[in-house]
Amino acid sequence: MDEDTRDELFHQAKKWVEEAGEIIRNKINDPLTIDTKSDAKDLVTQMDKAIEYFFVQRIKQEYPNHLVLSEEGYGDDVTSMDGTIWIIDPIDGTMNFVQQKRNFAISVGIYHDGVGEIGLIYNVIDDVLYSAKRTQGAFRNDVKLPKLKERLTLEKSMLGLNHYWLCDNRLVEGTEMQRLVRKIRGTRSYGSAALEFAFVAEGILDGYLAISLSPWDIAAGMVIVNEVGGVSTNIEGKPLHILEKNSVMTCHPAIHDQLIQEYIQVGKK
Template sequence: MDKEKRDKLFDQAKDWVLEAGKNIREKINDPLQIDTKSNPNDLVTAMDKETEEFFANHIKQKYPGHSILSEEGFGDELDSLGGIVWIIDPIDGTMNFVHQKRNFAISVAIYEEGVGEIGLIYDVMADNMYQAKRGEGAYKNDVLLSQMDRNKQFEEAVFGLNHFWLCENRLVEEKRMQQFVKDIRGTRTYGSAALEFAFVAEGVMDGYLSMNLAPWDVAAGIVLVNETGGVTTNIDGTELNMLDKDSVLTCNPAIQDRLLNSYIKHGRK
């Protein structure tokens, strides 16, 4: 994608994200209509659907040749990321939205031929926009984010961990992961994969690990992390499946090999 085209798409996408965020803030205290999806803890609200429909309608009207990959049913059935694809999570962190009314984000990415060109993660209630265009760095609002420290010491790392999936899946050995937690400086859980990716890009955390995320959870974050020198793979250390759910590891490259080889690959069940 050439720079002029990318800049125009970025400006339009950012305007829509800000408009959608403003609508959410204005309605944050309205009564909630809450449903469940795959299990009682997999929540979806009318606001999730309203926000995704807002993006889908605007994209289809202005860019009819573009495709949409999204969470709540307003996207397209895709078997590839060919062409230009908008990957959207209207509210990432719905449980936080319902219970806390904070710590959730709008996540919008634009990919062309499978390459992440634009990433936007908007922390709605804090009014912080994490944004990136491929090859131009990543920003929090208007402040350029620093490149990751390639000399980062493993023992000084702070990691985001999705504890629910670590406890419930059979992809890793729990005792080895417990040792990982002991060996690093600390762990955090924020309840929004998009925000956790943004925090890795910002340097608030050095990595984030989860065992079952969808493309819309990670697409924008990958662009941000790439632009700050980070790396994102699945827990095998290979390329993510961007059309289906997958395990996800995003982190500073200085700690990736040790994490994969000492705590995950050697502890697989």
């Protein structure tokens, strides 16, 4: 993708993300219709569906040759990363949206022939937009994020962990995850993978480890983290498959290999 095309797509996507955020803020206190998907913890609301439809309708009208991979079913059946694909989570952190009315985000990643070109993560309630264009750096609103600090040890790291770590039998039965948690400076869990990717890029988390994330959870964040020098792999250190569910590690490069070793030791129990 050439720079002019990337810039045009970025400005259009940013405009739509901000418009969608305004819609959510204006309706945040309206009564919600709440349904479940895979289980009682997997929530979806009419707002998730409305915002996804908002994006799909505009993308298809403006860019009819582009494909959309999205969570709530209005997108395309994407089986290949060929061409230009928008990967969208209309509300990442739906449970937070429902119960807290904060700590959720709109996530939009744009990929071309498998390469992440644009990432946008919008913290709607705080009106903070994390964004990146490939090779042009990452931003928090209009402020460019610095590259991740050069020196970092695992002992001085703060990691985001999603709650599924507590449900993995290998971790519950063993002590390696407990040892890791005792070793690092601290852990946090915000309930939105997109925001946790953004926090790694910002440097307020040093890493994020999550089990079973979907493409729309990680697509935008991978682009943004990459632009500040971070790395994103599966939990064994292998490349992420963007069209599949993944166990994900995104982090400062200085702690990447050590974190993998901690996990591999767990896996051998």
